[in-house]
Amino acid sequence: MPSCPATQSASPQSDTMKSSGAASSCCSNNTQSEGSAIDHQTASVSDCMQLSWIITGMDCPGCATKIENAVNGLNGVTGARVTFATERLLVKVDNRASIHDGINSGINSDINSDINNNILKTIRELGFSVKDDVAHEPVADSFLKKYWHIISLALFMLVAVLIQGTFPVAGNVLFYLATLWGLYPVATKAWLLARSGSPFSIETLMSIAATGALFLGETVEAAMVLLLFMIGEHMEAFAAGRARQGVQKLMALTPETAFLIDRDGNKSAVSADTLKPGDIIEILPGSRLPADGELLTPDVSFDKSALTGESVPVEHNPGEIVMAGSLSVDRVARLKVISKPGESAVDRIIRLIEEAEERKAPVERFIDAFSRWYTPLMMFMAVLVAFVPPLVFAGPWVEWIYKALTLLLIACPCALVISTPAAVTSALARASRNGALIKGGAALELLGSVKTVAFDKTGTLTEGKPAVTHIASFGRSAFYPESMSEQEVLRLAAAVESGSAHPIARAIVARADEMNIRLPATSEVEAKAGLGVQGQVEGKMVVVGSPRHLQDSIDTVAGAQQTIEQLEEQGNTLAMVTVEGDLVGLIALRDNPRTEAQNAIAALKAMGINSIMLTGDNPCAAAAIASQLGMEYRSGLLPGDKSTEIERLKEKGRVAMIGDGINDAPALKTADIGIAMGSGADVALETADCALTHNRVEELADLIGLSRSTMAIIRQNIFLAVGSKALFLVTTLLGMTGLWVAVLADTGATALVTANALRLLRNKKKG
Known part of the structure; x- marks a missing residue:
C-alpha cells in the first residue's frame, strides 16, 4: 500500500464536526484549530491518523479515564488519551486506505466518518460533549441545557411534597415517577460505562442504590439521592473549571489573526496559524503577539504577566526575543516571526501541562491503584451486609438491605480520587501563572522534600551578561x-x-x-x-x-x-x-550577580535548605560570587564533574539542580529534580523537571513552598475523604444514617476536598 503524504489538506464533512484542514504526522506536535464550532484536527501519516477534540463536562480526572476506556474500545482506534487540565481528547486511528483515497481524490470526502461519528456518539452517550462555539449559543439555552434535568427533578419532587399531605397515594406515585425520571440518565450512563470498561462507576452505585430504595418503598430517599448526586456533579464540574482557569486563560492568550507586512510594506490581516519563521508582523498597542518574534521596533514595552508573572511591563530593544502571548503596552511594534505554527512559547507551555498529567505524583499513583480495588471491595461488603445478617442471624431483610444500599453510596471514591489531582492541578495552574512550569505531580511532590539546591553560576546566579x-x-x-x-x-x-x-x-x-x-x-x-x-x-x-x-x-x-x-x-x-x-x-x-540572588539564597536558608554553587569557572571568580551571596561553592568543574558532585550531595538528601546551559544538562538529569532557567538552552529545558520562564531565582523558594503547601493539602484531603468514609461506614452499620445522608456526606466531602485544593490558587507570593 502506498504511503500517505506527510502533509496534505483534508476536510471531513460530517454534520457533527468541522476540520481544521491541517494534516501532519500523528506523532508530531498539534496546533489548535480556532474559530470553528468544534476544535478538531486531523493528521495523517502512512500508518495512522490523529484526531483531537475539546471535551466539556469533565468534573474530575476519573471522567477522563472513563472517556479513554470507552474510546479505546472502539473499532479502528489504536490509542486515546484525555488531558483533564486542557480538556483535550487525542485519538489515534489506523485506517491508511481511507485516508489515502480521500486525500488523493482531492475532494472533501467523509474521511473515517464512521470512526469519527462513533467517537462523538460515545462521548455524548457518556454525558460529555464537544465544546460548542459559545459565540453562537444563547446564554438562556445554555443554562437550560445544562441544568434542565436537575430543575425538572426538583420541581417534580416539590409537587410531590406539596400534595403528599392531602393525597398520600398520589404523592407517593409522583415520588416514584420522580425517581424514575432522575434514574434514567444515571442508569443509562452506568450501562454505557459498564460496556466500555468502567463497571464500578459512581453511576452504577447510584443506580443500584436508587433502584433498591424503590423496591423497599423508600421513594423520597431514592429521589433525594439522585437529586443530591446531580447537584454534587455540577459542584464538582464548577470546582474543576476553577482549577482549569489558569490553563484556559493561557490557551486563549494568542490571537486568531495577525497583521502581516509584505515586502512592499503593505499590511494585511491573516490567520495566525499561517505565520511562518521570517514573516514580518505588526501588533497594535493593547494587542497580543500571535507567535514568538524578534523585535524590530526600538524601545517597546511588553506586559508578560500572563506568561511569566512579571508585575510590570518590560522594555525590549531590537533583536530581543518576545514570547507569544505578550501584550504590547505603549506603541505599534513590528517583529520577525521565529516560531513555527504550534511551536510558540504558549504552545510549549500547554504541551508541558498536558504531558504533566502523565507524570503523576507517587501519592496520586497510590490512590489511583487503591481506588481500583476499593469500590469492588465495598460492593462485596454491601452484598455481605445484605445477606449475612438475615441468613445467619435472622435479621430483618428490609433493614439490612437498606444498610447495604447505603454502603454502596459510601463506596463512591469520588472524594478520595479527586483529593490529589485537584490539589496538583491547582498548584500547577498557580505555578504557571507565576512563571514556573512544573512537569507533573511527581516533580511537584519532590520539590517539597529537597534538602540541597545546587546552582550553576553563569546566567543563573549571575546576570548572564559578562x-x-x-x-x-x-x-x-x-x-x-x-x-x-x-x-x-x-x-x-x-x-x-x-x-x-x-x-x-x-x-x-x-x-x-x-x-x-x-x-x-x-x-x-x-x-x-x-x-x-x-x-x-x-x-x-x-x-x-x-x-x-x-x-x-x-x-x-x-x-x-x-x-x-x-x-x-x-x-x-x-x-x-x-x-x-x-x-x-x-x-x-x-559577570555580576543577579540583584535577587542573595534574597533567594537567604530565603532557602530560612527554609532549612542548603545552597551550593557548581561552576566551571576559576576558584577566585567563584569565591568572589559565592562570598557576596553567602553560599558554598565548587569551582573548575566540567559537565561530568557537576554530575559527580550532584551524586555526592544526594547522599545527604534530595538535591535540586538549577541551570541554563548545555553543559548543565547532565547535572539536571542527575539531580533528583532539575530546574531550568527559561532563557536557557533548549536541551536544558527538555532535560529539566521544572522551568522558571521569568528567570528569577528568587521564585525558587516560593516554588518549594508551594510544593510543601500542596502536599499538606493532599494529606488533609485524604484524611477528609477516608475519615468521612470510615465515619459513615460505622454510623450506617449502627443504623444512625441513611441513603440521602450518605450521598450528602459524599458530595460534601468531595466539595470540601475540592475547595481545600482551590486554596492553592488563592495563595499569593510573599512580599
Whole structure:
C-alpha cells in the first residue's frame, strides 16, 4: 500500500464536526484549530491518523479515564488519551486506505466518518460533549441545557411534597415517577460505562442504590439521592473549571489573526496559524503577539504577566526575543516571526501541562491503584451486609438491605480520587501563572522534600551578561613574528566565537562590534562543553578556551601564569586564545550577580535548605560570587564533574539542580529534580523537571513552598475523604444514617476536598 503524504489538506464533512484542514504526522506536535464550532484536527501519516477534540463536562480526572476506556474500545482506534487540565481528547486511528483515497481524490470526502461519528456518539452517550462555539449559543439555552434535568427533578419532587399531605397515594406515585425520571440518565450512563470498561462507576452505585430504595418503598430517599448526586456533579464540574482557569486563560492568550507586512510594506490581516519563521508582523498597542518574534521596533514595552508573572511591563530593544502571548503596552511594534505554527512559547507551555498529567505524583499513583480495588471491595461488603445478617442471624431483610444500599453510596471514591489531582492541578495552574512550569505531580511532590539546591553560576546566579574588562597580548609567536596587538587577539577570538550563543562568546563578539572590528570567515568550528571552542581562521587553528584546558600552552609563555592569577584574583573569568597551539593572548570578563540572588539564597536558608554553587569557572571568580551571596561553592568543574558532585550531595538528601546551559544538562538529569532557567538552552529545558520562564531565582523558594503547601493539602484531603468514609461506614452499620445522608456526606466531602485544593490558587507570593 502506498504511503500517505506527510502533509496534505483534508476536510471531513460530517454534520457533527468541522476540520481544521491541517494534516501532519500523528506523532508530531498539534496546533489548535480556532474559530470553528468544534476544535478538531486531523493528521495523517502512512500508518495512522490523529484526531483531537475539546471535551466539556469533565468534573474530575476519573471522567477522563472513563472517556479513554470507552474510546479505546472502539473499532479502528489504536490509542486515546484525555488531558483533564486542557480538556483535550487525542485519538489515534489506523485506517491508511481511507485516508489515502480521500486525500488523493482531492475532494472533501467523509474521511473515517464512521470512526469519527462513533467517537462523538460515545462521548455524548457518556454525558460529555464537544465544546460548542459559545459565540453562537444563547446564554438562556445554555443554562437550560445544562441544568434542565436537575430543575425538572426538583420541581417534580416539590409537587410531590406539596400534595403528599392531602393525597398520600398520589404523592407517593409522583415520588416514584420522580425517581424514575432522575434514574434514567444515571442508569443509562452506568450501562454505557459498564460496556466500555468502567463497571464500578459512581453511576452504577447510584443506580443500584436508587433502584433498591424503590423496591423497599423508600421513594423520597431514592429521589433525594439522585437529586443530591446531580447537584454534587455540577459542584464538582464548577470546582474543576476553577482549577482549569489558569490553563484556559493561557490557551486563549494568542490571537486568531495577525497583521502581516509584505515586502512592499503593505499590511494585511491573516490567520495566525499561517505565520511562518521570517514573516514580518505588526501588533497594535493593547494587542497580543500571535507567535514568538524578534523585535524590530526600538524601545517597546511588553506586559508578560500572563506568561511569566512579571508585575510590570518590560522594555525590549531590537533583536530581543518576545514570547507569544505578550501584550504590547505603549506603541505599534513590528517583529520577525521565529516560531513555527504550534511551536510558540504558549504552545510549549500547554504541551508541558498536558504531558504533566502523565507524570503523576507517587501519592496520586497510590490512590489511583487503591481506588481500583476499593469500590469492588465495598460492593462485596454491601452484598455481605445484605445477606449475612438475615441468613445467619435472622435479621430483618428490609433493614439490612437498606444498610447495604447505603454502603454502596459510601463506596463512591469520588472524594478520595479527586483529593490529589485537584490539589496538583491547582498548584500547577498557580505555578504557571507565576512563571514556573512544573512537569507533573511527581516533580511537584519532590520539590517539597529537597534538602540541597545546587546552582550553576553563569546566567543563573549571575546576570548572564559578562562584559570584557581586560585584553592582554603575549607578544610574538611562531605565526605572528611581529608583536600581536590586543585588537588582533580580540579579532581572532571573536571570529571563532561568532556562532556561539554562550554568554562569554556574546560578550567577546559584542566588544569586537564596539571596536568596529571586521571578523574574518571561520570554518570547522567545534564547541566543547566546559572547555572552549575552536575553528579555522585564515588557515590557522584558533582555540578560545579556559586556562585549565590550555595549561600546556600557558606554561610555554613566561609571565602568563602570573597575569592569569592576578586577573582571577580580581574576580575575572578568563578566555585564553591560542593559534596552532601557541598562546597569543587572553580576554578577561566579569559577570555580576543577579540583584535577587542573595534574597533567594537567604530565603532557602530560612527554609532549612542548603545552597551550593557548581561552576566551571576559576576558584577566585567563584569565591568572589559565592562570598557576596553567602553560599558554598565548587569551582573548575566540567559537565561530568557537576554530575559527580550532584551524586555526592544526594547522599545527604534530595538535591535540586538549577541551570541554563548545555553543559548543565547532565547535572539536571542527575539531580533528583532539575530546574531550568527559561532563557536557557533548549536541551536544558527538555532535560529539566521544572522551568522558571521569568528567570528569577528568587521564585525558587516560593516554588518549594508551594510544593510543601500542596502536599499538606493532599494529606488533609485524604484524611477528609477516608475519615468521612470510615465515619459513615460505622454510623450506617449502627443504623444512625441513611441513603440521602450518605450521598450528602459524599458530595460534601468531595466539595470540601475540592475547595481545600482551590486554596492553592488563592495563595499569593510573599512580599
